Amino acid sequence: MWEQAVLTEVYTLAIFLYLSALTTLFSWTSSKNPRWLVLSAFFWGLSFAHHMSVILFVPAIIYLLIVYRRQLNFRITLVSALFFVLGLSVYLYLPIRASLNPLMNWGAPSTFERFFRHLTGWQYRVWMFSRTTEQLKAALADMVKIIVKNWNLPSLVLLILLWVLAAIRRTKLLWVMLLIIVFDAIYALNYTIPDISPYYLPVVLALSVGVLGIDTIRLRFIRMVLIVLVIVAVVFSAQKNFRICDHSDDWSAWEFGANVLSPVPANSLIMVSNWDMYATARYLQVCHDIRNDVAILDFNLLRRSWYVEEISKDPRFAFALQKIMYFRDRVLPFERGEKFDPMIIQDAFDAMIDELLMRWPYPVYAHIAELSYMQKYKGIPEGLTFRVDVGGHYRFLPPWFFEYKNTIRRRLHWDERQKVVYGVYPAMFMNRAVYLVANGRLAEAEDYLQTALLFSPLDPRLLKPLLALQIDRNNLVGAKRTWEKLMMVLTPGEIQAMRTDIISRFGRIPWEY
Helix, strand or coil, rough: HHHHHCCCCCCHHHHHHHHHHHHHHHHHHHHHCHHHHHHHHHHHHHHHHHHHHHHHHHHHHHHHHCCCCCHHHHHHHHHHHHHHHHHHHHHHHHHHHHCCCCCCCCCCCCHHHHHHHHCCCCCHHHHEEECCCHHHHHHHHHHHHHHHHHHCHHHHHHHHHHHHHHHHHHHHHHHHHHHHHHHHHHHCCCCCCCCCCHHHHHHHHHHHHHHHHHCCCCHHHHHHHHHHHHHHHHHHHHHHHHHHCCCCCCHHHHHHHHHHCCCCCCEEEEECCCCHHHHHHHHHHHHHHCCCCCEEEEEHHHCCCCHHHHHCCCHHHHHHHHHHHHHHHHHHHCCCCCCCCHHHHHHHHHHHHHHHHCCCCCCEEEEECCHHHHHHHCCCECCEEEECCCCCCCCCCCCHHHCCCCHHHHHHHHHHHHHHHHHHHHHHHHHHHHHHHHCCCHHHHHHHHHHHHHHHHCCHHHHHHHHHHCCCCCCCCHHHHHHHHHHHHHCCCHHHHHHHHHHHHHHCCHHHH
């Protein structure tokens, strides 16, 4: 979570606003100066306008307002409410900008109906509060790992100890922090997204307040020792996380977007269900004028009325306008919470996808995670996508055509999301190798498997087919190396089964003679 300080994400500003709002709120409780409450209300308004995770702080705010209700009167409450609304007024930017034809009109919040859906995070609800008991247990274990990784175990133990000490003299403060921890944990544990770690930032913030426990120590020597230990813990954690957080030389996202766009012929259409593919490619097109001849669509966003309205304005998709608008009209009742027929919506969606992919006048590429669509539009693997042209001819596209050196160099520092995102490389290179073997291009297939192993060096799913290919090509030196790697990751039973299979095919282990 340290790297949130250097990422272009919403969470860093969110934490700054939460800290500002809490600090000014506590200043009001201690000084009884109403100006602090007014300023705090303004920061809370900005927080609500910035990210809706601020709602997790509401129980703590209510608790404080109840405890210190004697410091409130009608005038202070009214002025604070006005300043809260002033901070919240940042939301006016959305309908105003949405009405001015922006580059990407996310959610199209220019009408009250869509503005409200955008405001409440309507499209993200499918990932909330749907986990089973077993999934919750796994999520809880992940939460502990994330928090321990943020510091380290000794530092965390020290912090919890100080937190307990702080509770002795600062009971109200600790109740506030405990409410933040509990509600944030409940929410984050039930939110099913891969990059969940930033949602535990409020927990980290609340735990960090434990350093105030040093104040409860009367003995000067012990207090100084604890201060030194806290400083050492912070420095050690910063040093441990520095390399992971240093993105000054990280071009992985650029390489990823370039590898989506670069291998496709002129005027191609690319449809992907991977947001990171779509976002990085669009960034290169819009900000760096790279491959603007290529049309790229996000498969998942095509389920939203606002997105299909966006593409309906693009003259390149005029051929599919009827199917696009037909789907838009079918999905609107679902978005509005009105009566709808899911089968009609699905049929309209499938017809629109089919129209876009099958009638595009130039080459078409797709990478769609949903199994039924993957099977229908799989085609020929070329780079990070499939050419939707089963009867198409082979195109020479060697692995060295792609840019991935920076991505591989940072492999050891990948977080869980990056492991999923960049896992596309070995998976697609493996698919390409299978295609090449089927077409008798064994040397090129081996090159692709070797390249895939750069991303996942000890993956038996890559090593096993590579071994078989090397034996077929009589590359016994390479086969021996691959076999040695397999022995590092397979169980004794799996190794014996492979030996038996190789002997049954070749009568012996080729590289042992």
